[in-house]
Amino acid sequence: MRIGYFLSSEEYSPAELIEQAQGAQRAGFQSLWISDHYHPWVDAQGQSAFVWSMIGALSQATDLPITTAVTCPTVRIHPAVIAQAAATSAVLTGGRFRLGVGTGEALNEHIFGDAWPELDVRLEMLEEAVEIMRGLWTGDNYSHRGKHYTVENARIYTLPERPVEILVSGFGPKAIEVAGRIGDGYVSVMPDGDMVDRFRAAGGGDKVAQGGFKAAFADTAEEGARIAYEKWPNAGVPGELSQVLPTPKHFEQASQLVGPETVAETFVCGNDPEKHLEMIRKYADAGFDEIYVANSGPHYQGLFDLYAREILPKIG
Numbered sequence: 001m002r003i004g005y006f007l008s009s010e011e012y013s014p015a016e017l018i019e020q021a022q023g024a025q026r027a028g029f030q031s032l033w034i035s036d037h038y039h040p041w042v043d044a045q046g047q048s049a050f051v052w053s054m055i056g057a058l059s060q061a062t063d064l065p066i067t068t069a070v071t072c073p074t075v076r077i078h079p080a081v082i083a084q085a086a087a088t089s090a091v092l093t094g095g096r097f098r099l100g101v102g103t104g105e106a107l108n109e110h111i112f113g114d115a116w117p118e119l120d121v122r123l124e125m126l127e128e129a130v131e132i133m134r135g136l137w138t139g140d141n142y143s144h145r146g147k148h149y150t151v152e153n154a155r156i157y158t159l160p161e162r163p164v165e166i167l168v169s170g171f172g173p174k175a176i177e178v179a180g181r182i183g184d185g186y187v188s189v190m191p192d193g194d195m196v197d198r199f200r201a202a203g204g205g206d207k208v209a210q211g212g213f214k215a216a217f218a219d220t221a222e223e224g225a226r227i228a229y230e231k232w233p234n235a236g237v238p239g240e241l242s243q244v245l246p247t248p249k250h251f252e253q254a255s256q257l258v259g260p261e262t263v264a265e266t267f268v269c270g271n272d273p274e275k276h277l278e279m280i281r282k283y284a285d286a287g288f289d290e291i292y293v294a295n296s297g298p299h300y301q302g303l304f305d306l307y308a309r310e311i312l313p314k315i316g
């Protein structure tokens with residue numbers, strides 16, 4: 001089982017993300033996730049660096065494999081452009097880059113005034129986008145005229161030795177079925193074994209399943225819970241609201257209906273190693289092969305020290 005660190009582009013500056021990546025490598029984490037956002041979820045998070053610039057910087061700052069968790073290659077950026085960005089990222093990292101994709105959120109994708117499609121249409125768009133990216137990664141001159149996208153006489157010249165692996169995020173049955181059918185792996189932030197089983201039954205087989213959770217390291221669980229609620233009140237927003245609310249202000253309004261205790265239930269708060277190990281075991285028992293932890297708040301070095309001392313040595 002691989003334990004990785006999740007870089008939250010919504011909360012930390014570019015310099016802090018690089019510092020965290022290097023700290024994670026020193027602590028013994030084996031790989032990195034990085035989020036791909038145009039906006040933070042709420043203004044209190046306060047950041048949103050362009051992920052492709054960050055991956056270029058990270059490729060020179062660490063030796064760890066990197067996966068986007070996750071990129072939406074359908075609305076805000078055309079899949080032909082994502083294909084070029086991912087190929088260059090794979091070259092810069094020496095083949096240590098994987099592209100995590102999903103159907104996205106209106107929060108990031110509405111910025112040009114495009115209509116936000118319903119889920120079935122977004123899944124259609126994602127499938128077509130994956131087809132286009134893989135077509136471009138052959139290195140041949142490529143054209144495509146589909147239901148949602150057109151590509152004309154495009155060719156990517158800077159390519160890695162092997163095509164980039166595409167891992168697909170999915171939560172509902174339809175999305176998980178698509179992930180199993182078209183993905184080179186699966187991405188989720190829920191320790192749900194039924195989801196992993198559905199992915200494998202839908203064609204995922206023994207492909208990699210990545211899962212992730214958030215922590216708020218602090219001297220006490222109470223302080224960690226305070227940080228979690230201050231920075232990530234949106235973590236308690238239920239259902240499909242996370243896909244359809246268009247601005248951080250809307251998430252702040254919806255989060256007023258969520259109590260601190262609800263957010264704390266989704267985080268590992270404080271510095272108790274057993275709480276972190278318990279959460280890791282939940283993901284392992286659900287069938288995930290790789291598990292990523294994100295820190296919230298200013299005490300990320302404390303989390304690195306805890307994992308180097310108490311967590312990573314206990315995980316084979």
